[in-house]
Amino acid sequence: GASQLAAAVLANTKIEKFNEIPIKEMRADSLTTLHMPERNIGVVGGLVLAGLMHAMASLTECNVRGNNLDKESATLLAKVATEKRIMLFGIKHDQKEADFSGQRPPLGPVDAILIANDLAVSASVTECNLRSDSLGDKGAEAIATALKESTTSKLQKLDMYYNGIGPKGAAALASYMAVSASLTSVSLSSNRLCGVWYEGGSKTQGTYDATGINAIADALRVNASLTEVSLGGNKLGDEGWCAIFDALRDNPNNKIAKWDLSYESINPTIAKSLATYMAVSSLTSVNFDHNNLGPEGAKALVPALAVSASLTKLNVSYNRLGAEDKAAIKEAVRGKEGFTLIIDGDAVRARARGARVGARGSHLSGGQRGGGQEHRDGVRASRASSSLSVALAQRVRLFFMRERLRC
Numbered sequence: 001g002a003s004q005l006a007a008a009v010l011a012n013t014k015i016e017k018f019n020e021i022p023i024k025e026m027r028a029d030s031l032t033t034l035h036m037p038e039r040n041i042g043v044v045g046g047l048v049l050a051g052l053m054h055a056m057a058s059l060t061e062c063n064v065r066g067n068n069l070d071k072e073s074a075t076l077l078a079k080v081a082t083e084k085r086i087m088l089f090g091i092k093h094d095q096k097e098a099d100f101s102g103q104r105p106p107l108g109p110v111d112a113i114l115i116a117n118d119l120a121v122s123a124s125v126t127e128c129n130l131r132s133d134s135l136g137d138k139g140a141e142a143i144a145t146a147l148k149e150s151t152t153s154k155l156q157k158l159d160m161y162y163n164g165i166g167p168k169g170a171a172a173l174a175s176y177m178a179v180s181a182s183l184t185s186v187s188l189s190s191n192r193l194c195g196v197w198y199e200g201g202s203k204t205q206g207t208y209d210a211t212g213i214n215a216i217a218d219a220l221r222v223n224a225s226l227t228e229v230s231l232g233g234n235k236l237g238d239e240g241w242c243a244i245f246d247a248l249r250d251n252p253n254n255k256i257a258k259w260d261l262s263y264e265s266i267n268p269t270i271a272k273s274l275a276t277y278m279a280v281s282s283l284t285s286v287n288f289d290h291n292n293l294g295p296e297g298a299k300a301l302v303p304a305l306a307v308s309a310s311l312t313k314l315n316v317s318y319n320r321l322g323a324e325d326k327a328a329i330k331e332a333v334r335g336k337e338g339f340t341l342i343i344d345g346d347a348v349r350a351r352a353r354g355a356r357v358g359a360r361g362s363h364l365s366g367g368q369r370g371g372g373q374e375h376r377d378g379v380r381a382s383r384a385s386s387s388l389s390v391a392l393a394q395r396v397r398l399f400f401m402r403e404r405l406r407c
Contacts, residue, residue, distance in 0.1 A: 170212025
């Protein structure tokens with residue numbers, strides 16, 4: 001097998017090069033960097049590298065990205081590299097940002113093992129972008145475990161949007177989030193955190209499992225560094241969203257400033273949980289655009305809006321609100337200087353009590369979304385298209401008006 005062949009290569013002191021691996025130089029410990037991406041060294045090569053690295057003191061970088069390693073060889077390499085503080089995936093020791101988003105072919109769980117080593121070893125990387133790859137649960141677990149055990153990492157922003165991460169990966173990431181003192185931003189949007197996801201437009205696949213999202217809720221109950229968390233597009237449902245907001249309500253040290261909840265099927269049940277959190281939190285912005293609040297949800301939000309001392313922006317557009325519901329919300333924020341309320345695309349800026357509450361605004365439109373998250377289903381796409389059509393028509397009319405004035 002691969003292990004036996006690797007052992008034979010390492011035992012033969014006459015071999016100077018194997019699968020492009022400079023064995024002679026590595027034995028002499030004469031290299032500080034080794035650049036070997038996409039050399040197809042394979043599993044045997046990975047095991048040979050690990051054996052040689054173990055005896056070296058000078059090597060600080062060994063880029064082995066794209067070499068068809070398997071879990072065993074990547075794990076062994078990462079174990080040695082972590083002990084020796086050697087980078088494996090091309091990240092430099094003084095690098096601040098690592099962007100591996102949208103790779104083609106997409107990065108997988110084995111790549112995640114190598115990336116996890118670099119993030120754990122680095123004392124300089126503060127941002128890591130892994131958007132739109134295919135790390136899955138195994139990849140999320142590798143990264144979370146390495147970061148949790150690292151004594152040097154100062155990572156602040158971790159973006160793992162759209163990676164097929166399910167409940168197990170979510171639970172692993174939660175264990176890291178619970179103990180991190182440096183992490184300020186995490187994006188886990190458009191994954192499978194509760195075991196269900198969209199496929200083929202709006203068709204739902206999988207079976208609901210709240211263990212992962214409950215673990216994340218437990219982490220948020222104790223975390224004091226996070227200011228931004230993105231969980232949209234995961235079909236969290238009532239149980240998931242209520243767990244998140246109840247946990248944040250119970251954490252007086254939480255610093256999350258805003259939530260983009262647009263197109264999340266937020267209903268009165270979730271709104272009630274969010275309202276109790278909103279009333280005691282330091283939230284500054286909440287976007288409910290295109291949800292299902294209805295009169296009952298509005299009724300739950302009004303008291304929280306009235307007492308919140310931090311909230312400065314609220315979007316409740318397209319939530320099946322009646323005239324009385326809208327009036328109650330406007331009244332709740334009236335007198336909050338500088339407060340921006342968006343209802344069905346109209347921006348209303350609150351003024352001091354006794355003054356005019358506001359007028360139709362133009363700096364925000366019904367199609368805008370506070371957090372800028374991606375489309376989540378076919379309904380959203382059609383509505384976005386409609387909004388773009390309206391905007392285009394407005395620009396065309398403005399163009400002809402200007403041309404008429406010139407004439």
